[in-house]
Amino acid sequence: MDTPLIEIKNLSKTYSTAAGDFPALKNISMTVAKGEFLGVVGKSGAGKSTLLNMINGVDELTSGEVLVHTDGQRVSVHGMSEDEKAQWRGRTMGVVYQSFQLLPMLTLVENITLPMDLSGDFKPRQARERAIELLRLVEIEEHADKLPAFISGGQQQRVAIARALANDPDILVADEPTGSLDSVTADHIFDVFSHLVSDRGKTIIMVTHDMGLKSRFTRSLTLVDGELAVKTEADDKPKRSRTK
Amino acid sequence: MTKPTHKKAPHLSSGKARTPHKAAPRRVHDAVPDAIIEMRGIIKRFSNAAGEFTVLKGVDLIINRGEFVSIVGKSGSGKSTLLNMITGIDHPSDGQVIVNHNDIYTGVSESARSKWRGKNLGIVFQFFQLLPMLTLLENVMLPMDYVDMYDFDERPQRAMELLKLVGLEQFANKLPVLVSTGQQQLAAIARAMACDPPLLIADEPTGNLDTRSADTIIQLFEHFVEQGKTVVMVTHDPSLTSRTHRNIILSDGELIDETISRSLPQLRHRHMLEFTKIAERRTYQPHETILSQDQRVDNFFMIRKGEVEVVLQKARSKETILSRLGADQFFGDIELLRGGKSIANVRAGNDEVEVLMLPRADFVRVMEESPITAEAVGKIVQKRLEEHRMADPRKTRR
Numbered sequence: 001m002d003t004p005l006i007e008i009k010n011l012s013k014t015y016s017t018a019a020g021d022f023p024a025l026k027n028i029s030m031t032v033a034k035g036e037f038l039g040v041v042g043k044s045g046a047g048k049s050t051l052l053n054m055i056n057g058v059d060e061l062t063s064g065e066v067l068v069h070t071d072g073q074r075v076s077v078h079g080m081s082e083d084e085k086a087q088w089r090g091r092t093m094g095v096v097y098q099s100f101q102l103l104p105m106l107t108l109v110e111n112i113t114l115p116m117d118l119s120g121d122f123k124p125r126q127a128r129e130r131a132i133e134l135l136r137l138v139e140i141e142e143h144a145d146k147l148p149a150f151i152s153g154g155q156q157q158r159v160a161i162a163r164a165l166a167n168d169p170d171i172l173v174a175d176e177p178t179g180s181l182d183s184v185t186a187d188h189i190f191d192v193f194s195h196l197v198s199d200r201g202k203t204i205i206m207v208t209h210d211m212g213l214k215s216r217f218t219r220s221l222t223l224v225d226g227e228l229a230v231k232t233e234a235d236d237k238p239k240r241s242r243t244k
Numbered sequence: 245m246t247k248p249t250h251k252k253a254p255h256l257s258s259g260k261a262r263t264p265h266k267a268a269p270r271r272v273h274d275a276v277p278d279a280i281i282e283m284r285g286i287i288k289r290f291s292n293a294a295g296e297f298t299v300l301k302g303v304d305l306i307i308n309r310g311e312f313v314s315i316v317g318k319s320g321s322g323k324s325t326l327l328n329m330i331t332g333i334d335h336p337s338d339g340q341v342i343v344n345h346n347d348i349y350t351g352v353s354e355s356a357r358s359k360w361r362g363k364n365l366g367i368v369f370q371f372f373q374l375l376p377m378l379t380l381l382e383n384v385m386l387p388m389d390y391v392d393m394y395d396f397d398e399r400p401q402r403a404m405e406l407l408k409l410v411g412l413e414q415f416a417n418k419l420p421v422l423v424s425t426g427q428q429q430l431a432a433i434a435r436a437m438a439c440d441p442p443l444l445i446a447d448e449p450t451g452n453l454d455t456r457s458a459d460t461i462i463q464l465f466e467h468f469v470e471q472g473k474t475v476v477m478v479t480h481d482p483s484l485t486s487r488t489h490r491n492i493i494l495s496d497g498e499l500i501d502e503t504i505s506r507s508l509p510q511l512r513h514r515h516m517l518e519f520t521k522i523a524e525r526r527t528y529q530p531h532e533t534i535l536s537q538d539q540r541v542d543n544f545f546m547i548r549k550g551e552v553e554v555v556l557q558k559a560r561s562k563e564t565i566l567s568r569l570g571a572d573q574f575f576g577d578i579e580l581l582r583g584g585k586s587i588a589n590v591r592a593g594n595d596e597v598e599v600l601m602l603p604r605a606d607f608v609r610v611m612e613e614s615p616i617t618a619e620a621v622g623k624i625v626q627k628r629l630e631e632h633r634m635a636d637p638r639k640t641r642r
Contacts, residue, residue: 049421058419082417090377097421099371104333105358115377149333175421 003069004031005171005203006055011064013050013226024050026226028064032205034170037197039217040207047226048207052173054078055205056093057085068092070170090119094164094172098179100156102148108135108159109144115166134162137200138192154185161192165202172196174206178213190216268356269346279342280443280474281307281330286339288325288497299325300336301497307476307490309442312469314485315478317494318513323478326494327447330476331367332357344442362391366436370448372428374420380407380431381416387438394439406434410464426457433464444468446477450484462487503600506572507546510616518610523600528592534599535590541579544607545590547571550597555589556635564635567628568593578625580604581611581618587632 013025024047032038040048053059054066057077066077070092080088102111112131116122122130135141138158143151148159157177164172174193178186194216196202206217214220222229276282288300299322307313317323328334329341332348341348344364348357374383384403388394394402407413410430412423420428429449436444444465450458462484465475469489477488485491493500495513501520508516525548528534535541537557547569554566554575566588569575575590611618 053421059422086379095376095421097376101371101373101376101420103373103375104369105331105361105367114375118378147333149328 002033005034005069006032007067008055009065009067011054011066012062013054013059014062024226025054028228030221030228032203034203035197035201036203037193037218038205039214039220040205040223041211041214041220042209042223044209046223048223049175051223052175052205052207056089056095056173090167092169092171094169096157096160096164096172096174096177098176100160102156102159104148107145107147108140108151111148111159112163112166115163119167121167131162131166134165135159138162152185154181154188157181157189158192170203172202172204174204176208177206178208267351269348269352269360271345272342272347275342275345276306278308279306280309280344281305281476282342283329284340284342286329286336286341288329288334289337299497300329302339303499305492305499307474309474310469310472311474311490312465312488313476313490313492314488315476315492315494316480316485321494322497323494324447327445327478331365331445332361359391362387363393363439364441364443366441366444368429368432368436368444368446368449370451372420372425372432374428374432374435376420379417379419380412380423383420383431384435384438387435391439403434403438406437407431410434426453426460429453429457429461430464433461437468442473444473444475446475448478448480450479450481458484501600503546503548503572507574508617510620511610511614515610515614519602522606523602526599526601528597528599530592530594530596533589533591534597535576535586537587537589538585541576541586542604543576543601544574544580544604545576546574546600548598548600550595551593552590552597553593555591556632557589558636566631566635577621578628580607581621581625
């Protein structure tokens with residue numbers, strides 16, 4: 001078997017609160033293979049977002065290990081310093097959240113060039129060309145020079161996805177990315193994700209409380225009270241984007 | 245992609261010339277001296293498949309430096325559009341917007357406006373709009389990078405000071421996802437103040453927050469106002485409007501006269517707007533009679549400026565001053581609601597008085613449709629009649 005892209009070993013996360021210790025994740029072990037579109041489903045408070053924050057190293061774990069293999073390197077996410085982690089994350093993982101968080105005073109294309117400007121890896125013209133290409137990928141290229149206020153919520157989420165891809169990460173993590181969208185629009189966003197997996201070779205981990213979406217993932221895991229409730233529901237062949 | 249340490253982004257600037265021949269915002273010579281925002285005849289039309297409709301129908305508005313102003317209105321009344329005219333997110337179809345004495349639209353390119361805005365306006369949005377991949381500190385530094393303000397090495401320190409001001413210094417190196425929504429909004433406010441703008445514009449800044457976080461945000465705004473900043477906030481929360489100096493109400497794309505909304509605050513917005521349109525403004529010189537005792541009263545009066553004296557004329561030219569009424573108080577109510585002639589003289593005080601007058605028929609009709617306002621006015625009527633009786637016990641008419 002190929003080396004998994006992500007290996008999570010005996011991961012636990014406990015929050016200390018005034019009311020006492022709260023175990024958000026309890027001894028999670030799992031792997032994610034390259035090219036998976038993995039859904040992490042569960043009720044509110046089950047630990048889904050915490051798990052994402054452990055995978056991308058945004059939050060600190062209490063015990064266990066998260067290993068990520070990219071570019072021929074095996075990285076222990078929580079073994080890095082904050083600086084190293086931020087740099088690694090910027091190259092390796094794009095993030096998409098429920099609220100799109102586009103800067104309202106910048107056009108769509110500027111919103112996407114911003115992370116490229118910040119990373120300093122692209123020259124201005126290169127950055128713009130790449131941003132336009134990413135907007136094309138999420139099919140809203142014609143709005144490139146508009147401000148976010150003038151496009152719909154679903155379109156804004158597409159821009160946020162394009163922004164997450166700005167520095168060409170191998171992995172996308174998405175936390176309830178369709179949570180504030182209607183079902184038709186949400187479906188289109190799923191198509192975008194499916195396409196990124198099947199045609200662009202990305203690996204996507206998506207958190208959702210909507211159990212009805214399970215069929216759209218190549219595999220899904222259910223979290224209950226910080227534990228993996230059921231064994232993985234393997235689905236042999238990755239699903240193709242519905243629109244194509 | 246990004247380092248948590250401050251990294252220079254050399255081409256992160258708004259200076260992309262989209263329309264290079266246009267100039268930066270120009271100073272307006274006849275701008276109102278104390279005004280930080282002046283809107284002159286602002287019209288905004290939108291077209292969609294259903295046709296063209298007008299969202300702002302000729303808005304004239306002055307907001308003075310140092311004011312804390314709330315803007316309210318029902319959904320669709322045009323309040324966010326109005327803010328968008330000030331921030332430049334959208335453009336008026338007609339009219340002039342003067343911010344900080346500069347005409348921000350006439351002959352101004354997008355990029356020049358963007359640059360100008362970065363130094364003059366701080367903007368806060370309902371959903372914070374923090375970049376998820378940057379720490380709070382980096383988010384706060386972003387505008388300084390954008391308009392290239394402050395020395396490069398000074399920026400982290402200034403950002404940290406702002407985070408300290410909003411009580412977030414211990415979270416400076418955290419990503420937005422790890423702090424609460426209230427804290428995200430505080431960081432967004434710190435970012436809005438990054439370039440020390442004189443004016444802070446906030447669109448439903450507490451709309452997504454619990455009451456305690458909302459209170460913290462308003463306290464912070466009050467602090468900025470104490471420091472001489474101007475804060476303009478769109479909100480739908482009535483508990484916040486009581487904390488501002490001024491509350492501007494938009495109804496169906498038009499501004500409601502503030503004397504009317506302050507005099508009769510419980511009236512429905514559509515009635516306020518109707519009154520705004522029919523009210524007649526009149527000025528009286530010091531001591532000039534406005535109503536004479538026993539004169540038939542045909543108007544409801546709201547005081548816009550100055551003070552009036554309500555005087556009871558007794559025999560042999562003796563008079564008793566029953567009360568003095570100031571701005572946003574009204575008179576004529578007793579006579580209109582109970583029918584009849586004026587029970588006292590009403591005259592201007594020592595200064596010029598400006599009133600708004602509503603015709604009797606319109607006032608009575610609206611009162612009949614507005615039980616809450618009618619009850620509030622009724623209570624004042626009772627109180628005034630009581631005072632009148634005590635001052636003049638011989639008279640028991642009506």
